[in-house]
Amino acid sequence: ARELEMCYAPACYLTNYAEGTAERAFREGELFEGMQTAEERSRVDEAVGRFPEILKSCFGKLLEMERTCHCKDAMLRYKKSGLIGDDWHSWLGDP
Numbered sequence: 001a002r003e004l005e006m007c008y009a010p011a012c013y014l015t016n017y018a019e020g021t022a023e024r025a026f027r028e029g030e031l032f033e034g035m036q037t038a039e040e041r042s043r044v045d046e047a048v049g050r051f052p053e054i055l056k057s058c059f060g061k062l063l064e065m066e067r068t069c070h071c072k073d074a075m076l077r078y079k080k081s082g083l084i085g086d087d088w089h090s091w092l093g094d095p
Contacts (some may be wrong), residue, residue: 004088007062007071011055013048 001008012053036044041064075091079085 002071003091004072005074006070007067007069011058013051015044 024037075084075088079086
């Protein structure tokens with residue numbers, strides 16, 4: 001992404017299933033050995049299911065923003081020196 005002068009950032013979902021755990025019976029063979037109740041698991045699944053909607057909304061807002069970062073000029077010094085042209089397709093060479 002950097003070499004193609006694209007802005008980028010990671011998007012991830014983090015969870016700590018042990019955070020705030022309550023004393024619960026160990027259930028062998030069950031996901032997280034019973035650390036989650038069915039309701040808690042359902043809430044996590046619901047949150048994960050909203051990812052596509054959240055990402056779509058974020059991408060839509062990004063398209064509306066002006067690029068004030070340095071990403072768009074990451075290869076500028078190579079362009080100015082004549083090592084590469086303005087069209088990134090030419091940077092990749094023959095397939």
